[in-house]
Amino acid sequence: MLDIAEDLHRWCGEGRAFAVATVVAVEGSAPRQPGAALAVDTEGTAVGSVSGGCVEGAVYELCRAALESGESVRERFGYSDEDAFAVGLTCGGALDVLVVPVLPDGCGRAVLAEALTAVTAGEPVALARVADGPDGWLGRALLVRADGTYAGTLAGTEPEDRSVSLGRSASSDRTDSDRTVLDRTVAAEAAALLAAGRTGTVVAGTDDVNGSRCGDPVTVLVESCLPPPRMIVFGAVDFAAALVRAGKFLGYHVTVCDARPVFATTGRFPGADEVAVDWPHRYLDAQQAAGALDARTVLCVLTHDAKFDVPLLERALRLPVAYVGAMGSRRTHEARLERLREAGVAERALDRLRSPIGLDLGARTPEETALSIVAEIVAARHGGTGVPLTGAHTPIHHEPRRERELGKGRGLGSVA
Template identity: 45%
Template sequence: MTGASAAAWEALYRVWRVGDTAGLATVVATFGSAPRPPGTPMLVTAEGRVVGSVSGGCVDGDVHARALAAVSDGVPRLVSYGVSDDDARAVGLTCGGTIEVFVEPVDARSFAELPRLIACQRLGVPAVSATVVAHPLRAAVGAHALVTADDDLGFNGDLGFNGDLGFNGDRAFDGGTAPRSDGALAPADEALLREAAWRLLREGGAGGARCATLRLSGAREGEMRVLLVPYLPPPRMLVFGANDFAAALVPQARLLGYRTTVCDARPVFTTAERFPEADEVVTAWPHRHLADEHEAGRLDGRTAVVCLSHDPKFEIPLLAAALRLPLGYVGAMGSRRAHADRVARLRAEGVTEAELAALASPVGLDLAARTPAETAVSIAAELILLTRGGLPARRSTVPVPVPGPVPVPGPVPVPTLAPVPAERATAKEARR
């Protein structure tokens, strides 16, 4: 979850706690090119204040108006935005894609599970929320459920819990559903809702938020559409080597949502003052710290390990251990000559060719980076490419040429346009 999304949820919780109503807009589905992924929230308070965004700005104004309407009339709505036309009064996406946005009023009755969801987000407990965005019965639209992997959430007074927390015997709880009228969501529909959420939770939230179409049975035939949003602890990045490259990489990693650890065996270099943006600074032998984290169960398939040390006594034991773990990314900094020596040493340690194939070395995309900041950008870019399923981009075998100055293009001919009617021009300016 991004910082902007977390801010929207925290702002919604503040509104919820004081008993007010707010409008919550959430991206449900995207088709083609779209600026924000499913699950992205945007909060609109009753006073019109906005936290978050569901687009690059092109439809946020219309979503804002619909959220205020939802606060006023208490009715949720599912809205689709496609490509805008030439009409200045039209609202749509300029990127050529289509997005669906679910806009709902939120208060203590309609979203009773919100405090539990906030607790999961704050404490890093994996959870999946499920929201009915379409149903044959209008009263069922907006029903919510929450499932989570752990009931030990440590609620405190800040979250304001009272009464039964709804725990069950299999060390999981859910917040129940909150249909907009009693009995609106039939038990069979509720079971479908929860099973879909559990399935995504068991998959570890793979693939992110999604909209599922569930076939109803019994007297209420038809389909309901459910928005499933996983909330997972932030992925971890372990940066080994306390140097300027690590100091540049940590803020880049935080921008991508990683929880960062800087580790080095040399205490004089491994200080919190040198890495103020790191979540954790550890003085330890790199391979031993990695082993400790693995044994404690704090590593998973999203974890990134980046070795920025050139010292073989540190990097070879570390990389040999990291390449044998089911991690998301293992990279090591160095020149191509250093890479060849590194690979030879790892082979001598018994690392297989299949394991070596997972090593990103030299680390980062081949951007001809020279400074620590540029190297950090190249590493972040490679992580985005791999985690988003982009095309494989291994480094070239020849140096990347550094281009010369880009020639300044001449003036672009401006076509002659017919005058725009005054009322249409006014509408266009208003939209801008």
């Protein structure tokens, strides 16, 4: 649902009543992943999508019905072999959709509005909503912030205190008993997903205590929303201009850095969010010291000049970032590796270096080269192989190893 936060935030501000249909689970091949949403207001205006077109009409009608009844509902859509024109997914998968009416006087609207305000302001938040559980629980929401505070409740009416810390009351006259153990359990799991920038599900008991699953089971979809990930392009060259455009298209906050002020100008890179004139390694050190890099950051080194590359890559390969790639011929790459070894970079760190940068697309122009680079970044992010899907037996949608491990390590039902 947070993927259409800007529209929903405007609707809340205008006092509109609307219903939101959110994908809460998928099986097999499905066009959209958990968190994808379609919203419909009382005038019939629709925003978003849950399936890319396969079941939009049926979900639209579910939203209209939810607005009439005021009741939340969960519906499953799958492929029908008997009737190719029946409501279903032609891709052969299945998806579960949660439809929740958001009415002006609804008790959960305040939490939702607060979450939408935070998302549109660029703040990191997680929204946890009951996707399956006891009667009357569907759609109940909990907003979890990066600082560990949370608002709302999954187990009852919304409390007055809307700034409670995980495991501790925010005010001196309130105790942990004022919040259910379920809220604290789900909030802790949601905070972990938020820190990882992941959307997934948490399964707990309605009276979950110290990790035990007691009482009726409840499944909660946690949607995480973080500020855009960073792409830092080192080297103010023609290839960088094309890469800036490709990075922005993928939703990155893009910085171009070069030590040469005559080349590093906003006029040459009008699409960049930032153009920094500095020695690349010095700029990277400053960003690391400021805490401006994280596990989603991608670093693209296009300078292919040893005096810039070596000190920069020596630092970059030791950072816990998502991707480090460097441009250059295979001969340049081998010479660069020798210099990095001489600088003390371990072989394990060198194995992280994507060089020559990009996938083999036969690229010639700066735009084609940029496409090959971002294709490699996307493949690395989602665990793709980069091979053609035609004739292949690999899954279309991959689940990266670190996401599988996160799900196993924290007892999550699934991580998307």
